[in-house]
Amino acid sequence: MKSELISDLVITAADYSPDAIFLVNEHGRIRHAGPACEDIFGYKPGEFVDQFIIDFVVPADQDATRKEAKEVLAGRKRVGFENRYRHKNGDDVYVTWSARWLEHERLRVGVARDVTELRRREAAPSALLSVLAPYERKVLELLLTEATEKQIAEQLGLAASTTHSYITGIFRKYGVRGRAGLMSLWLKNLSNGIAQLGDR
Numbered sequence: 001m002k003s004e005l006i007s008d009l010v011i012t013a014a015d016y017s018p019d020a021i022f023l024v025n026e027h028g029r030i031r032h033a034g035p036a037c038e039d040i041f042g043y044k045p046g047e048f049v050d051q052f053i054i055d056f057v058v059p060a061d062q063d064a065t066r067k068e069a070k071e072v073l074a075g076r077k078r079v080g081f082e083n084r085y086r087h088k089n090g091d092d093v094y095v096t097w098s099a100r101w102l103e104h105e106r107l108r109v110g111v112a113r114d115v116t117e118l119r120r121r122e123a124a125p126s127a128l129l130s131v132l133a134p135y136e137r138k139v140l141e142l143l144l145t146e147a148t149e150k151q152i153a154e155q156l157g158l159a160a161s162t163t164h165s166y167i168t169g170i171f172r173k174y175g176v177r178g179r180a181g182l183m184s185l186w187l188k189n190l191s192n193g194i195a196q197l198g199d200r
Helices: 002-016 036-041 059-073 116-129 134-143 149-156 160-174 179-188 194-199
Strands: 020-025 030-033 078-086 092-102 107-114
Touching (some): 059 092, 059 107, 092 116, 134 149, 134 160, 160 179
Antiparallel strands (some): 020 107, 092 107
């Protein structure tokens, strides 16, 4: 009776959670999936039931996921494990998990929070900066201020012609025509963590 009550409470909580909540048996089969699963993964909850949860994990993350599941099955409460699942549309979804084993129910309860947007934001500055040579990055930092081209050259100890060459190269690599286009591109990505550029 107690076991059924706890399972009912977990399922009721899952119905109101913005996170994806799964109940998975000791063999890895999904026994219940909360409504938020559809928002996060694109599958209706019923499409998950009786499926092996590992089959939805991106292949590169499956070994680490199996190890994490063993920790949970051993009775260790786990918080903060992150892996990627394949969305129904084929995209990768990054999720961070809180999970524990419910001994009486013989079920693993897992709460998955979608952190895909956060991971994309973190990746954006690296992706944008990766196309630049080290000195171009220094020039870029100053281009994103009010410094004139002459002031940039002076601050970096470069010849005016060298500075101009770096600047035109940056514009070309980012596909912009000038400083206004560069600023617009950078402002679009400001929320993606590019404000950390000054720390580089």
